[in-house]
Amino acid sequence: MNDDELDPRRDELLLAYLRSRSEGHVPDALRVAAMRPPPAARPASRWARGSRLVAGLSAAATLVAITLIVLATLPPGLGRLPTPQPSATGRATSAPSTSPAPSASAESFPSSVAGMPVITVAQAVELLHEGNLSGRAVAVGGYFAQYFPSCPFAGGYRGPFSDFCRMVAFTDSREASTLCHPWGASGSECSWAPDGVSNLGPFFMSETSGEQSLSALYQQLPVRLVVIGHSGDARQWQCSPDKRGGCGFAFVADRVAWVDGHDVPIGAPATIDAMTGTPIQPAMSLAEVARALGVGEELLTGAPFQAKDVWTIDPRWNLVGDNLVWFVRSITAEESAADPTRPEMVWLVDDETGELLAQHDLALAADYGPARIWVNALLHGIECCPGTEPRPYYSVESSGALVHESMVSGGASGSQNVTTFGPDTPLLLDPGTYTVTSWLATYDGGVIGEPTQECSIEITLRALDDVGLHADFPLNRPCTFASGALPSPF
């Protein structure tokens, strides 16, 4: 048998497989859009110039991609989008500010959702800038659109609240939120919302309830949307040092509550094991979890995660193990009829027993100041970027107790003989002394192999420390650790 070439007789199966990988035809949308490149002379924004050719197509592809991910990760029984329910219309324009209400010609919004008054985007932006949304929920109605242009490799850590590769508008006017306009026969051209317009682009996170109701509407943007959200999210501490302040003002969506005239029921979003991508299939339903907590209409969202992944949702909780826990947010009782915001609570519930494991306010304590470690790993002798070759992992122990364990992720870059993993999301730790261990293990089809080339370092952290931990893996020898400056680039 010729080792370099496939033999049509002996390798029939393999040849058929390889040919089948390329079966199919280019989608019609791609064919049409690609063959209608625009004239370069047409004035457009910087973003629009770079992405005009692919605008409509990219949005469609993104929609398909999002849909694929959602469908691929929905637990059994949750495969359908929530059934929209007609709702009352009207809109609160009272508290808290003197900002102008949207024009009278605007289509209507509900006056309240989940027992909370619906305020305008301009009002919410004012509350945000005054710091009044930190850890507090507010229901905001506006016109929403977002578009994901085709983007270059980010080239560094972006953090949880980044608008890299996302154009988003959530404003008080349909016109201002219309990001993309038809161009030519089949293309479109997209640009940011105009300067000077109150824009509160919400961040939809893995725990956000009801976001999937939007995915079916991406061809009809902008849509009227009421979203309940907050700022001052603890994940601001996962932003790079120079961006943390801005991240504190990120408007994080707890729940999509109403879309284009229809209520969106609360539902548990589909979640996955962050390490393997396996869909999470909890034993309890969100309704059962809410009953266990005694939470009714105050419920904002709830989603199941593996305990080891909770830190990616609320970095104040470092848990280990792959047992399932429910991460739940709710609002507390109304404090003042004039205040449209409500304090939020966060709960952790054991999926197996329904037991309340932990709870705290969503708002950060005034003296909250964790230390942060940023781990990256350098693998020598491995051509970038490996598929299932060994990948780096790390764990953190305190007084012999395991505090954290995860893959060093954040992307890989490098050359033929060296690959760098990370930096990725920093781990937040209380001041103290910790042992950090790193190792390599194969990763094949979601199965993690035996650890090899392990090494450890002991570190003592003070409040607000930012420590970079660099694990260096020579070929086939144990790694060495070094601590010091933050990994780059940021």
Place this chain on the structure above:
Amino acid sequence: MKLSPARGPMSAAVDPAEFEALVGPWLDEMYRAAAAIVGRAEAADVTQDALLDAWRGLQRLRDPARIRPWLHAIVANRSRKQIRSWHSRPRLVDLSVTPEPAADDGDPGDLAARRDQLDRAFDRLSADQRICVALRYSIDLPVSEVAEALGIPEGTVKSRLHAAVHRLRASLVEEDR
């Protein structure tokens, strides 16, 4: 670091009709090559990015007769970047029905298992190996044209094919045990 340059404005001097005439006939093949390398779920994205690169770089194509390897080189580069991105975001999977690898009379369960085994083995190939195998056996380019597209010696193509074929064959042997 292998970082992609930020995108700049498109070339002003490319005639859309010329672009369509040159690239249009190869669009299906570009898409099929992308599908073979990164999978159908992400092939449209890769093809779209490759087309944008082609549009911007068309003036650098010196010999229009060599458009085919030139386009394959662009698809290969874009596919390589796509594969790299799998480490930092969820990877898309194609949920459509996958054709069976061979139209023999084998048990459908066995065929699905073999397909799965081959998928896993293919996923274990390095990006360069995937590209070589896809261009050679999925698109049926001769080794010389694969080498031209990738800008590497034929010997390098052969060595990558050798390693990849060895791995793929081994996966079938493992399955048979």
